[in-house]
Amino acid sequence: DAKTTQPPSMDCAEGRAANLPCNHSTISGNEYVYWYRQIHSQGPQYIIHGLKNNETNEMASLIITEDRKSSTLILPHATLRDTAVYYCIVGGSNYKLTFGKGTLLTVNP
């Protein structure tokens, strides 16, 4: 699986948009970009995934660059409960996801 690079930590004010970047310059053509988050001592929670096009669901939006070498997860209105470690993962059809260190997002009041 392709390796991803994320900043180790980010801060965001409550109510503002949180934009979490991810670099995946070695992504293959058939690999998806997945985003999960993990709140302390819980299992990872699926957020969103995409292949080429931008995606949006009730939780977040995923913006993938045209060359697919990077992406941004957007939480439009961050709340305190969004404080978590966010993992950007690139994976193929076998769904064997390799977790990196992720980004610790801290939402401040």
Added chain:
Amino acid sequence: GAVVSQHPSWVICKSGTSVKIECRSLDFQATTMFWYRQFPKQSLMLMATSNEGSKATYEQGVEKDKFLINHASLTLSTLTVTSAHPEDSSFYICSALRTSGTGELFFGEGSRLTVL
């Protein structure tokens, strides 16, 4: 959304004993489940892929005789830590692949094992 349940959520055992952790997909069938291990302040590490009706595939460095995986039905996979030792203390997490719909992976809430 789909739910994956793990049991027990936490367990304490004596060194040398075996511990079984269950992973169930509650409202969908999962031919494939994955087992991860997570040490404090570290990321999840994939241990093995569990396939219903066949032998599990283990990642490099994971002892298959120590971490026994059984996936006997489309909704249940079990991980047995045999002859557990303190260094096996960790957070064990499973995920289940919903093969219908969009093929999303759903994770359980994890099982915290403490070996005394």
